[in-house]
Amino acid sequence: MPKxxxxxxxxxxxxxxxxxxxxxxxxxxxxxxxxxxxxxxxxAGNTVCDFDPLxxxxxxxxxxxxxxxxxxxVHVHLIDTPGYPDFSGQAIGALAAVDTAAIVINAQTxxxxxxxxxxxxxxxxxxxxxxxxxxxDAENVDLPALLASLQESFGRECLPINLPAKGRTRVVDCFxxxxxxxxxxxxxxxxxxxxxxxVEVDEALMEIYLDKGEVSPEQLHAxxxxxxxxxxxxxxxxxxxxxxxxxxxxLDILAKLAPNPAEGNAPPFLKGExxxxxxxxxxxxxxxxxxxxxFKIVVDPYVGKLGVFRVHQGTVTKESQLLIGDGKRPFKVxxxxxxQGKEYIETDALVPGDIGAVAKVEEIEFDSVxxxxxxxxxxHLRPLEFPIPMQGLAVETKKKGDEQRLFEVLRxxxxxxxxFRVERHPATHETIIRGLGEQxxxxxxxxxxxxxxxxxxxTPPKIPYRETITKKAEGHCRHKKxxxxxxxxxxxxxxxxxxxxxxxxxxxxxVKGGVIxxxxxxxxxxxxxxxxxAGIIAGYPAQDLRVIVYDGKxxxxxxxxxxxxxxxxxxxxxxxxxxxxxxxEPMVNIEVLTPEAYIGDLASDISSKRGQITGTQPFSxxxxxxxxxxxxxxxxxxxxxxxxxxxxxxxxxxxxxxxAPVPALIQQQITSQYKAAREEEE
Ligand SMILES: Nc1nc2c(ncn2[C@@H]2O[C@H](COP(=O)(O)OP(=O)(O)OP(=O)(O)O)[C@@H](O)[C@H]2O)c(=O)[nH]1
Ligand SMILES: [Mg+2]
Numbered sequence: 001m002p003k004x005x006x007x008x009x010x011x012x013x014x015x016x017x018x019x020x021x022x023x024x025x026x027x028x029x030x031x032x033x034x035x036x037x038x039x040x041x042x043x044a045g046n047t048v049c050d051f052d053p054l055x056x057x058x059x060x061x062x063x064x065x066x067x068x069x070x071x072x073x074v075h076v077h078l079i080d081t082p083g084y085p086d087f088s089g090q091a092i093g094a095l096a097a098v099d100t101a102a103i104v105i106n107a108q109t110x111x112x113x114x115x116x117x118x119x120x121x122x123x124x125x126x127x128x129x130x131x132x133x134x135x136x137d138a139e140n141v142d143l144p145a146l147l148a149s150l151q152e153s154f155g156r157e158c159l160p161i162n163l164p165a166k167g168r169t170r171v172v173d174c175f176x177x178x179x180x181x182x183x184x185x186x187x188x189x190x191x192x193x194x195x196x197x198x199v200e201v202d203e204a205l206m207e208i209y210l211d212k213g214e215v216s217p218e219q220l221h222a223x224x225x226x227x228x229x230x231x232x233x234x235x236x237x238x239x240x241x242x243x244x245x246x247x248x249x250x251l252d253i254l255a256k257l258a259p260n261p262a263e264g265n266a267p268p269f270l271k272g273e274x275x276x277x278x279x280x281x282x283x284x285x286x287x288x289x290x291x292x293x294x295f296k297i298v299v300d301p302y303v304g305k306l307g308v309f310r311v312h313q314g315t316v317t318k319e320s321q322l323l324i325g326d327g328k329r330p331f332k333v334x335x336x337x338x339x340q341g342k343e344y345i346e347t348d349a350l351v352p353g354d355i356g357a358v359a360k361v362e363e364i365e366f367d368s369v370x371x372x373x374x375x376x377x378x379x380h381l382r383p384l385e386f387p388i389p390m391q392g393l394a395v396e397t398k399k400k401g402d403e404q405r406l407f408e409v410l411r412x413x414x415x416x417x418x419x420f421r422v423e424r425h426p427a428t429h430e431t432i433i434r435g436l437g438e439q440x441x442x443x444x445x446x447x448x449x450x451x452x453x454x455x456x457x458x459t460p461p462k463i464p465y466r467e468t469i470t471k472k473a474e475g476h477c478r479h480k481k482x483x484x485x486x487x488x489x490x491x492x493x494x495x496x497x498x499x500x501x502x503x504x505x506x507x508x509x510x511v512k513g514g515v516i517x518x519x520x521x522x523x524x525x526x527x528x529x530x531x532x533x534a535g536i537i538a539g540y541p542a543q544d545l546r547v548i549v550y551d552g553k554x555x556x557x558x559x560x561x562x563x564x565x566x567x568x569x570x571x572x573x574x575x576x577x578x579x580x581x582x583x584x585e586p587m588v589n590i591e592v593l594t595p596e597a598y599i600g601d602l603a604s605d606i607s608s609k610r611g612q613i614t615g616t617q618p619f620s621x622x623x624x625x626x627x628x629x630x631x632x633x634x635x636x637x638x639x640x641x642x643x644x645x646x647x648x649x650x651x652x653x654x655x656x657x658x659x660a661p662v663p664a665l666i667q668q669q670i671t672s673q674y675k676a677a678r679e680e681e682e
Contacts, residue, residue, distance in 0.1 A: 002315060002349040004075050006284050009353035010258045011077040011310070013064075013094040014132075015122065016104040017112035017620065018083035021134040023049045023061050025104060025241035026080040032247045033076070035069035035340075048341035049080035054446055062443055064090040064296060066308065066339040066355060074255040077355045083114055085591065085653045086440035089419030092121060092384055093366070096295040097310040097355055099264030100228075100254075101127045104134050107141040107238075109621040111153055119154055124385075126265040128228035128258070130235045131158060132250065136168045137240040143168070144184045150236060159197055160190045161235040161257075162249050171238050171246035176217050176256070197233050201226045225263040261353030267293070267312065268382040269369075279382070282312035284352035290314030290322065290372040293381045297366050298357075299412040301451060303344065306337070307364035308357040314372065316356070317349040322370045324363050326377050331361050366418055386418050387655035389434040390588045390632060393441055394461040396431070402454065406431065409452045413444050420444060425462075432461040437653035438639050463633045465670065466584040466659055467535050467542040467576075472497045475575025478553075479567040490563035492516065492524055492571040493551035496579055499544045501659060505532065506546040516552040520564040524549055527568025536576045538583050538667075539674045543659075545579075547572060583667045584659040585631050592626045592642065593619050594650040601645055602626055609634035610663075629657055 014022040027047045031039040040046035045056035049065035061082035068077045079098060081091035095101060101122035105115055122129050131150060136143060143164055150158045163182035165172040172180040178191035195215065199206040202223035209215050227233035237253060239246035266281035269291070282291045296308040316322070321330035337344045337357045350356045358364070369379050397406045410422045410433065420440070423432045435441045448454045474495055481488040499506065507525045516524065528549075532542040552567070590611070592602055603613050603626055611630030619625040635654065642650040662670070 002286065002351045003347075004351075006286060006352045007260050007262065008074050009077065009261055009351070010074055010100065010254050011079075011098040011261070011353060011355065012100045012102050012254060012258060013079040013081055013091075013098040014102050014104050015081050015091050015094070015118040016083055017106065017109075017114035018060060020083055020104040020106040020112075020115075021241045022083065022104045023047050023065075023080050025132065025134055025239065025247075026065075026067060026078055028239075028241040028244060028247045029076075029078060029251060030067055030069055032244065033069040033071040033251055035067070051342040053450060054443060058443075060084065062087050062090075064094045065341055066296075067341060068338060068355070071251050072255050076254055077353075079355075084439070085114065085593075086435070086437040086443075088114075088117075088436065089386055089417055090296075091118070092386055093295045093418060095122060095125050095127060096267065096293060096381060096384055099128060099261060099353075100258045101125075101129050102132050103129060104132045105146070105150075107133050107135045107143060107146060108138050110146050111149060112620040113617070113625055116153070123231060125267070126229075126231075128225075128264055129231070130228075130237065130253070130258075133236060133238045134241050136164050136171075136238050136245060137243050141168075143238070147185075147236065154234065157197065157232055158234045158236050159193050160185070160237070161194065161253060162237050162246065163187060163190060164238045164245075168240075169243070169245055171249050173249060173252075176252070194233075194235075195220065198223050198227050201230060201232055221257075224257060225259050228257075228259060229263070229265050261312075269312075270380050270382055272378055277380075282352075285313060286315045286351045288314050289376055290316055290320065290370065291376060291379070292316060292322075292370040294364055294366060294368040294370065297364070297415050299416055300359075304360045305362060305364070305412075305415070306344075306357045306359050307361060307368065307370075308339065308355070309370055311350045311352050311354045311356070313352055315349055315351050316354075316370075320372060322358075322372055323374070323377075324361070324368050324370060327363060330372070331358075331363075333358055335359060365415060384418075387436055387653075389419050389421055389436050389440075390586065390654045390656045391437055391441060392423075392432050392434045392461040393445075393458045394430045394432050395445075395456040395458050398455040398457055405452075405454060406456065409448055409454050412452075413447065423464075430461060436655065437651065439651065440653075460636045463636075464586060465538060465540040465662070467538055467540050467581055468544045468584055468659075469496060469498050469542070469576055470580035470582055473575045473579035475571040475573070475578070477567045477570035477574060479563050479570065481563075487555075487558040488560060488563040488566075489553075489555035489558035490516075490520065490523075490560075490567040491553040492549060492564065492567040494524075494528075494568075494571050494575060495548045495550060496572065496575045497546050497548075498579075499546055501544055503544050505529075505543060508546060508548040510548050510550040511552065512550075515554065516549070516564070517554055517559070520554065520559065520561065521549070523561040523564035524552075524568035527565035527570075528572045530565070531569040531572045532576075535674075536573055537581045537674070538670045539677075540583065542576065542581075543584075547575075583662045583670050585633055585662045585666075587629055587657045587660050588632050588635070588654040589657045590626075590628055590630050590635070590652055590654045592650060592652040593623050594626065594642075594646050595622060596624045598646045598650065599624055599626060602642070602650065603628075605641070605645065606630055631660075631662075 079094045162171040174190035261284040270277040291313040292309040298306040421434045478491040613628040
């Protein structure tokens, strides 16, 4: 049986920029709530959340980490997330599991790029948001200026719910019992600003307030939640995770004011696919059918694959029989787990708002929906938007015979990380890993070496060019073979036409009167696909085109599948050759982080590489971010170039943007190389 009710649950993700102090703050909250006996530090490598050996050696978080604790009658699920852009997949995933995003800001450095991003992403998911200004103990902080810049950047709804006091050694509450002296501003003024803001969402209460001049915290509770839900209020609180100032006050805010699962905005689910999908919201009712969403996968060396999920509706117990997505056969939960950093703790039941995990269910994947009735088939969470990884490395095992293991290990890494992908190119025998940045890939390689004892060598991968056409054309092939006994016969007429960029491939059957018998149409399509996948002018898959088969001929005896495959293939090659074929190259969005002194050099370097700069902005107090768009092919040696241009201080991340035609000269080079290679083969 559940140990507590949904109304007592709070789920919170600590998000924000790297080094803001999220992991330290999680540690401080756990300690003050009595969940751990002593407070660890990131420096000593003994925190609950940075438990991975790689996190300890890097000194910052790489994965989201789950914790939970009880505090004054509430049960808090707290997720610590990494702040570095290379690992943002983990932070975005965590947003799908919580009602509240606590955006943690480093008081020393102020608003940073990832602060802005997380504020935006959390708002896009309609989460209740709060801002936690951490490190108020540190030297050289200007908290009044920071508060002003928060309001300037994110709106006047960012209002302090407590203020630093006694020379930043503690904080004073401005909401529940507004009494005391603050280091700056005034407690009374902050209280009034909060109440004014909250009553704006409740007309009846507004009247009472105007009449009597005061309303009680109890009367304010429901409108407070409404204001949070509507983004009409973003409370700001102050803490020092290091010396504990403001940590108890933050626990009180979580317990008394953070929304419970019924008070937050219910996450949007979709029933059905594509245009016909209907949006609906789960009901946080423990008695209804189960709906749970898998927002994280962990491949644990001892426990195996863990699917970590948030329950949105119904109650999951050890006895539950759960279906995965549209799967037909349910699995029995058996062992139901909650997570405390690296520890797994068995539990009997999880109610709406709870976060937990099941182990060793191979079919569970990131983003799976778990449910207990076929009524909930065809249900998905509204998709999360992840950057598409483009930073690539071709990997090869150092030891012969390890190839199979390489695939297995890469698969494990891939299922854990929505921003890490593995591509296999059978034609070139290349296995390519892709991530968001160099550090992201380096981490995966280290994990392969340390955890899986697998050494690989790496090389820059080939560029994934594509082919397409620029105009309509006709294609024809009459395939006829007569060798001794039965012959082969198939004739195909087709048209091809360009489709918008990114549309992919369409095959249309417009054959009339059965001149190509229906049974052979799939063979024609197969031949067409074979030719397009292998590439026609440069050996890269052709895309963004429609093939319409409209005429042909068959023979009652000699027409067979193989004949129509062949005819389809040659007819489409004929058509593409006449359709103004071109080569496309991947364009990526790049973000370069660098000390300000190098901005000029780096920007002109990107421009000289056929790139375009779209902006530069401060990233943190001593780093700037240059954003732009550049062809992937120009970035092959970029890491080492960047290193030498910035004395090792620059880093970058890239994500896929779109495919664009290569310049004519480059197209000529690529196609003539391909031609030469083919002639050599023949
Ligand atoms: N002075 C001071 N230092 C702090 C405080 N909180 C954290 N730090 C230090 O700031 C550094 C970064 O802290 P982390 O907790 O790793 O920061 P994080 O936000 O988890 O960083 P990522 O995992 O990279 O996103 C560490 O050296 C901490 O000791 C604080 O309240 N005051
Ligand atoms: Mg951290």
